[in-house]
Amino acid sequence: MSGIQRGAKSSNLPDGMAYTAPGAVPGQLRGARHKIVAVADSDSYLKFACATLDALGPEWDREVLLVRSPIAPTREQTTAAVAGTFCAGMTTPVIPASGLRTALAGADVVLAAATGPVAEEVYLHASRLTPRPALVSGLPGVAFPATEKALQFRSLGDAFITHSHAECRAFSDLVDHLGLEQRVLVSRLPFLKSPARPEPVDAPLTQVVFAPQAKVPVLKDERIAILQSLAALSRRSGYRVRVKLRAWAGEPQTHLEQYPFDTLWGELVASRAVAGHELEFCTGSMAEQLVPGTAMVTVSSTAALEAIDAGLPVLILSDFGVNEDMLNRVFVGSGLLGTLSDLKAGHFFHPEATWLRDNYFHSQTVPLADLLATYAGRARTGKLTVDAGRLAAAKKRRWRLRIRTALPMPALKLIRKLRNVQSEQAVGNSAHASGQQPA
Known part of the structure; x- marks a missing residue:
């Protein structure tokens, strides 16, 4: 059952609320209008924050903020x-x-829809309010492997949102191991729109979209191999092949990208290893790319889930390993794993039904809004407390990590201005390298 709350039992949750019956909302909360504020610090977390609050519906007062940060998104x-x-x-x-x-x-x-240090900063400020609001967080995409570090930064929280039963089990085990007094909630990734199991779309393949991941693969040669395989597919098939970047080289991202794909492509074009016309590079919304007739390829990206949700075929590249380091172990058993040879040949797949149920495409019988309403009611009546020991530990970490949000305004303004300029230049440079108009 979706919406089940797991993890160490907390005094901050009413007795009997560990398992919520489908659609059940405590009587005193029905008709109440609650306010939720989301704080983000990067592009991926901003997307998660907006989509999560959007799914709650207009019955909630909703507000999304960005905290000043060097990784704040460009326009x-x-x-x-x-x-x-x-x-x-x-x-x-x-x-x-x-x-x-x-x-x-x-x-x-x-x-707290933000990276760990910023999420903890948000919690510290919110903990000083009277009455204290409910403190909730989550990760913006595939959250495997579950890490202690992610939970330690969020140890002051009342609830941690996961997006599949598999994630819920992994994080619940960590919550118990760390002795945290917070619940692990099961929701669905808010930008997945299919009501349950998505059905494949029957349309001739005309376009292939590659979704890079900033952290993997690590080696430059591995990334070049992907680009060369994409170019080979383009030459052989005549498909439109696009690389949908999260950011142009030099722009801020949640994770640092050592070898940006648009930079590597420019090097390949300059060395005449490729003609240059084979690939297109673009940014923007992934949803705009996932139209019928499209296939998705990635090493590890939440974009694969968006493609599955749209009924499109997917290829998860396994050439560089399938493990926690490659952030793709979650796709074991999905039926989506393949190789660069599959990519060159244009082989793409649809997922196994059993994998879908356990990984992100479960039926959501208890809406997240109902679960959060329980916490909102507790907050409004002043029944949420702060653990003094965890508060002290969070404050100690704060002074070592606060640089992420403590740069002076002139420095941050300069960083944002330079990144906006870099973004505009990158669009032009990419179009010049491929001989195309900017996408």
């Missing part, structure tokens, strides 16, 4: 992240960490 990344949500067309406020306490005042629930 283009922000537009892509908010696309299709209630935040589209709105200006996302950017605030300094010092302003968090004021910005979070009046919230019943705070969603």
Whole structure:
């Protein structure tokens, strides 16, 4: 059953709420209008925050903020992240960490949709409010492997959102191991729209989209091999082959990318290893790329789940390993694993039904909104407490890690200005290298 809450039992949750009956909401919460504020710090977390709050519906008062940070998204990344949500067309406020306490005042629930150090900073500010809001967090995509570090930064939280039964089991085990008093909730990734198991779309293949992952593969030669295989597919098949970047080289991302694919492609074109016309590079919303007739290829990316959700065939490259280091162990048993040879030949796959049920495509019988309403009610009545020991440990970590949000405003303004300029230049450079108009 989806919506089950697992993990060490917390005094912050009412007795009897460890397992919530489908669709059940405590009587005193029915009809209540609660406020949730989400705080993000990067493009991927901003997308997660907007989509999560969008799925809660207009019955909630919803607000999304960006905290000042060196990895804050550019204008283009922000537009892509908010696309299709209630935040589209709105200006996302950017605030300094010092302003968090004021910005979070009046919230019943705070969603720390941010990297670990920033999530902890959000929790520290929210913990000082009276009454204290419920503190909730989650990761913006595939969360395997489950790591102690992720939970330690979020140890002050009341609840941690996972997006599959497999993730719930992994993080629940860690919660118990660490002795944390928080619940692990099961929801669905908010940008997956299929009601349950997605059905394959029957359409002739005309386009292939590659979704890079910033962290894997690690080696430059491995990344070049992917680009050369994509180019070989383009030459053999005549398909339109696109590389959908999360960011142009030099732009901020949640994770550092040592060898950006657009830079490597420019090197291949300059050395005449490829003609240059084989591939197109673009940024923006992934949803815009996932149209009928498209296949998805990646080493490890949440974009694969978006493609599955759209009924499109997928190829998960296994040439570089299938393990926790490659962030793709979750796809074992999916039926989607293949090789660069499969890519060159244009072989793509649809997932196994049994894998779908355990990994991200379960039926959501208890909406996340109902689960969060329970925490909102507890917050509003002042029944949420702060563990003094964990609070002290969080404050100790804070001074070693606060640099992420503590740069002076002039420095951050300069960083953002340079990155916006780099973004515009990268679009032009990529189009020049491939002989195309910018996508």
